[in-house]
Amino acid sequence: MKRLYRSRDERMVAGILGGVAKYFNIDPTIIRLAFVLGLFISFGGLIFVYFMGAIIIPNEWEIR
Numbered sequence: 001m002k003r004l005y006r007s008r009d010e011r012m013v014a015g016i017l018g019g020v021a022k023y024f025n026i027d028p029t030i031i032r033l034a035f036v037l038g039l040f041i042s043f044g045g046l047i048f049v050y051f052m053g054a055i056i057i058p059n060e061w062e063i064r
Contacts, residue, residue, distance in 0.1 A: 005060045006053075014054040 002023060010018025010028045017035055021028035038046045 004057055006057050008060040014050070015059070016050055016053045016057060019057065019060070 004023050005019050006015035007018030007022055007028075008015065010021060012018070012032070017031045018028045021031040024031075035046060035050075
């Protein structure tokens with residue numbers, strides 16, 4: 001069963017985007033670039049989503 005978690009290895013700030021990349025089996029750089037593009041399109045609205053994910057999504061080492 002696949003679970004979404006904050007990455008321990010692919011972490012820049014909170015590991016959210018690294019965890020999403022591992023979940024979808026995509027390179028984390030592509031997810032990060034898409035996030036930055038989304039920041040410009042949403043006028044910074046994704047920052048709220050990112051920090052809410054940092055609160056809600058558990059760390060990788062808390063799951064195992």
